Every structure is written in C-alpha cells, then in structure tokens.
Amino acid sequence: MTTRMTPYEYAIIQAVPRIERGELINVGVLLYSQRHDFLCARTHLDPARLRALDAGADVDAIQKALDAWEMTCRGGGASEQMRLGERFRWLVAPRSTILRAGPVHMGLTADPAVELERLVGLLVH
Numbered sequence: 001m002t003t004r005m006t007p008y009e010y011a012i013i014q015a016v017p018r019i020e021r022g023e024l025i026n027v028g029v030l031l032y033s034q035r036h037d038f039l040c041a042r043t044h045l046d047p048a049r050l051r052a053l054d055a056g057a058d059v060d061a062i063q064k065a066l067d068a069w070e071m072t073c074r075g076g077g078a079s080e081q082m083r084l085g086e087r088f089r090w091l092v093a094p095r096s097t098i099l100r101a102g103p104v105h106m107g108l109t110a111d112p113a114v115e116l117e118r119l120v121g122l123l124v125h
Contacts, residue, residue: 005108008033008115011092011101012123013043013069015062017054019096025049027066029119030073030101032088033112039084040113041069041091042120065099 013028028043043066047059072079072087079087092101109115 003110005110006033006035007106008036008038008109008112009088009104009106010116010119011104013041013066014100014102015045015050016098016100017050017057017062019098021053023053025053026102026124027062027099028069029116029123030069030088030091031112031116031119032084033109034085036112037084038112039073039088040116041066041073042116042124043067043070044120044124062098065097069099 008031010029010031012026013030014024015027016022016024025046027045028041030041032039045059045063045066050057050059050062068077069091071077072091079090082090092104094100107115
C-alpha cells in the first residue's frame with residue numbers, strides 16, 4: 001500500500017529587525033494544505049541570532065508578533081471568520097513590518113504536521 005501524497009504550500013517566516021538594512025533571520029514556517037484542511041505556523045526565535053543583526057531588537061515584541069501568527073492559524077482574533085486558505089493568503093501577503101513571509105513554495109506530503117516539523121528543522125534551526 002502506498003501513501004497518498006498531496007500538495008501543500010509553505011512560506012518561511014522571517015524577522016527583519018531593521019527594515020532599512022534588509023537583513024533577516026528565519027524564525028518559522030507557515031504551512032497550508034487544502035486537502036488536509038491544515039494550516040499551522042511553527043516558530044522559533046533565537047534571541048542571540050536576532051541581536052547579531054540588531055543589538056537593540058525588542059525580542060519580546062517580536063515573540064508576541066510570532067505568537068499572533070500562530071494564533072491566526074488557529075483562528076483566533078480577527079481571523080476567526082476566515083477560511084484556512086484566506087488566513088494563509090493574508091499571512092503571506094507582502095508587507096513592510098518586522099515579520100514577513102518569504103516566497104510561497106509548494107511540495108507534496110502525506111502528513112502536513114510531520115512535513116512542517118521537517119521544514120522547521122531544515123530552514124529555521
């Protein structure tokens with residue numbers, strides 16, 4: 001028996017502590033699978049890496065913003081009435097803020113939760 005692979009989309013969540021410099025670190029992955037009805041953000045903020053780009057970075061504020069991304073995926077706050085695909089598109093929309101999503105990429109997986117953990121290990125840690 002073969003495992004059925006289905007498409008998913010993902011974007012790397014990036015912290016840009018000083019937008020004028022354009023430097024960034026990867027702080028999470030956002031993964032959406034329509035077929036699996038799955039949307040999740042997994043984040044990891046390394047304060048030392050962040051402060052290497054900006055010694056005065058507000059780590060607590062950035063962590064709160066990351067927490068808000070995760071809450072949006074779960075349907076908290078203003079996103080409660082949005083479908084998963086709408087939430088994903090809203091989160092990956094271009095913006096000039098301290099957090100942003102990189103380009104959207106696609107892949108195939110049998111289990112989006114397992115794939116999300118794999119991507120976080122590969123792209124963030």
